[in-house]
Amino acid sequence: xxxxxxxxxxxxxxxxxxxxxxESIAAALIAxxxxxxxxxxATGARYFCGIGTCQGCLxxxxxxxxxxxxxxxxAGGTIEPLDPGGKAL
Amino acid sequence: MTGVDxxxxxxxxxxxxxxxxxxxxxxSTMLMDQRxxxxxxxxxxxxxxxxxxxxxxxxxxxxxxxxxxxxALPVETRLMTRFSGLDAAGIxxxxxxxxxxxxxxxxxxxxxxxxxxxxIVPRPGxxxxxxxxxxxxxVMMKQSGRLPPGRIVLAGSGPLLVAxxxxxxxxxxxxxxxxxxxxxxxxxxxxxxLALHPAYAAEALSYLTKLWTARVLWRTRHRLAAISRxxxxxxxxxxGPGGRSSIGADWVGLHxxxxxxxxxxxxxxxxxxxxxxxLRAGDCHEVLGxxxxxxxxxxxxxEMVRLLAGGGASxxxxxxxxxxxxxxxxxxxxxxxxxxxxxGLPDSTMLCRCEGKTIGDLRALIxxxxxxxxxxxxLNGRFSMGACQGRLCAAWTAALMQRGTGDGGPTxxxxxxxxxxxxxxxxxxxxxxxxxxxxxxxxxxxxxADRRPxxxxxxx
Numbered sequence: 001x002x003x004x005x006x007x008x009x010x011x012x013x014x015x016x017x018x019x020x021x022x023e024s025i026a027a028a029l030i031a032x033x034x035x036x037x038x039x040x041x042a043t044g045a046r047y048f049c050g051i052g053t054c055q056g057c058l059x060x061x062x063x064x065x066x067x068x069x070x071x072x073x074x075a076g077g078t079i080e081p082l083d084p085g086g087k088a089l
Numbered sequence: 090m091t092g093v094d095x096x097x098x099x100x101x102x103x104x105x106x107x108x109x110x111x112x113x114x115x116x117s118t119m120l121m122d123q124r125x126x127x128x129x130x131x132x133x134x135x136x137x138x139x140x141x142x143x144x145x146x147x148x149x150x151x152x153x154x155x156x157x158x159x160x161a162l163p164v165e166t167r168l169m170t171r172f173s174g175l176d177a178a179g180i181x182x183x184x185x186x187x188x189x190x191x192x193x194x195x196x197x198x199x200x201x202x203x204x205x206x207x208x209i210v211p212r213p214g215x216x217x218x219x220x221x222x223x224x225x226x227x228v229m230m231k232q233s234g235r236l237p238p239g240r241i242v243l244a245g246s247g248p249l250l251v252a253x254x255x256x257x258x259x260x261x262x263x264x265x266x267x268x269x270x271x272x273x274x275x276x277x278x279x280x281x282x283l284a285l286h287p288a289y290a291a292e293a294l295s296y297l298t299k300l301w302t303a304r305v306l307w308r309t310r311h312r313l314a315a316i317s318r319x320x321x322x323x324x325x326x327x328x329g330p331g332g333r334s335s336i337g338a339d340w341v342g343l344h345x346x347x348x349x350x351x352x353x354x355x356x357x358x359x360x361x362x363x364x365x366x367x368l369r370a371g372d373c374h375e376v377l378g379x380x381x382x383x384x385x386x387x388x389x390x391x392e393m394v395r396l397l398a399g400g401g402a403s404x405x406x407x408x409x410x411x412x413x414x415x416x417x418x419x420x421x422x423x424x425x426x427x428x429x430x431x432x433g434l435p436d437s438t439m440l441c442r443c444e445g446k447t448i449g450d451l452r453a454l455i456x457x458x459x460x461x462x463x464x465x466x467x468l469n470g471r472f473s474m475g476a477c478q479g480r481l482c483a484a485w486t487a488a489l490m491q492r493g494t495g496d497g498g499p500t501x502x503x504x505x506x507x508x509x510x511x512x513x514x515x516x517x518x519x520x521x522x523x524x525x526x527x528x529x530x531x532x533x534x535x536x537x538a539d540r541r542p543x544x545x546x547x548x549x
Contacts, residue, residue: 020136020137020139020233020234021136021137022125022136022137022232023136023232023233024232024233026229027229027232027233027235030229030237030238031233031235031237031238033238035218035219036218037218038218041217041218041219041318043216043217043218043439043442043445044218045218046217046219046220046221047225047229048220048221048222048225049206049221049222049224049225050221050224050225050226050227050228050229051130051206051224051225051228052123052512053350053477053480053510054477054480054481055443055475055476055477055513056442056443056477058513064189064513064515064517065513065515066186066513069225069228070123070124070186071186072125
């Protein structure tokens with residue numbers, strides 16, 4: 001991980017997502033066209049309040065559950081949905 | 090254990106103003122914010138290379154002055170840090186998210202300046218991905234300088250929709266339409282009342298002018314009835330004076346007002362053997378906006394100084410806050426509309442998103458037995474038991490349980506209760522690398538004991 005730069009992006013479900021240094025994981029994902037932070041477009045995790053209160057954007061960030069809206073994207077970060085099976089949270 | 094005179098939770102205008110007053114009085118002060126920069130929700134800072142979103146110059150100047158004052162004072166500022174509440178011994182539990190560690194902090198006073206949250210009326214489809222809050226759109230614009238791709242529609246009620254629409258227009262991404270339930274420009278008495286507050290009136294006029302210049306479609310007296318998802322994206326069903334219509338969009342921003350982010354917060358307390366003094370400041374005390382927040386932050390800071398150090402001038406915020414209150418009342422008057430018809434919502438409407446419980450689930454639960462208390466409904470139905478702890482749904486669950494007989498009934502607070510809002514914290518954050526934590530260090534109700542070396546029971 002030592003030589004990772006912003007050019008390496010973050011990984012969302014195996015796909016590399018670019019980000020602007022300092023911005024949140026949520027902003028990077030949405031800019032890349034990700035609408036659902038869960039495994040499908042049915043009711044589930046997504047960006048909603050943007051201020052860390054609704055807990056609707058919870059995702060795995062390198063093995064820790066975090067609000068995507070508050071957590072800055074870091075090069076090489078692995079982001080995964082909480083519901084890998086595709087069911088709503 | 091770290092000890093400090095005052096902990097200020099929240100680095101927006103109220104928190105920074107309070108921290109400055111407290112520090113200037115000679116009290117040791119720690120200011121914390123969950124984000125990686127100060128500003129709160131109002132002054133979310135742009136990342137490198139992103140232009141700042143247009144805001145009234147008066148506001149940005151005042152913020153810059155506040156942060157200049159803060160920098161000149163010996164305030165310990167901790168970013169990426171969340172306050173997790175007070176334990177049974179009155180110790181503050183503080184989570185440092187950058188270093189993934191949780192620390193106990195002993196403080197004599199706590200100022201809570203955690204701002205406001207948006208009210209979102211439940212409507213069919215409000216829980217769909219692609220549906221978010223208008224405030225959430227603003228945070229994204231302010232921090233990242235961009236918006237979700239595609240067609241965006243805003244719906245609800247309040248001046249925030251106007252502000253956001255003009256900010257979107259400045260990025261070249263005007264919303265397709267803004268559906269406003271009230272008729273703000275058709276409220277002459279309220280508008281006249283607002284004219285008594287020049288700064289607010291000028292700001293309102295500026296936003297309305299920008300809205301008009303950008304040709305944003307601002308459909309007043311229009312209510313969003315439902316959102317559904319099709320292969321082509323989201324479809325909004327909207328009711329207006331001319332009847333019902335549909336509009337397609339990729340993203341929908343909702344906003345139905347602001348309320349204090351006071352879920353689970355204790356009432357202001359004057360301390361004593363139970364623990365530190367706790368005072369609220371800013372929007373979490375009373376939603377009056379950013380300018381009032383500075384005055385209220387100073388008020389709380391001065392009150393804290395008076396209680397901790399004795400004497401000291403009490404900040405005469407009463408007059409300033411009264412004028413802000415009058416201005417906000419005038420604005421509220423302009424945006425007044427019929428309350429939402431919750432009873433008319435279909436059973437399939439999501440109510441408690443976190444637990445996946447619909448309005449129909451609530452109706453089935455309460456129709457069986459009359460006079461159920463909020464606690465029963467919560468424990469049996471799981472409403473407000475999810476991750477958001479009722480921040481989004483408690484007020485509506487309570488409202489749906491009102492029987493309109495004027496006999497009271499539950500309130501949102503009956504669902505959210507008096508418990509510090511919990512947040513996801515990894516277990517690893519409680520452990521220090523070179524120290525083994527025994528079960529005696531962490532008790533079951535989350536109290537974290539002082540991490541002294543374990544005194545051996547057999548020591549003489």
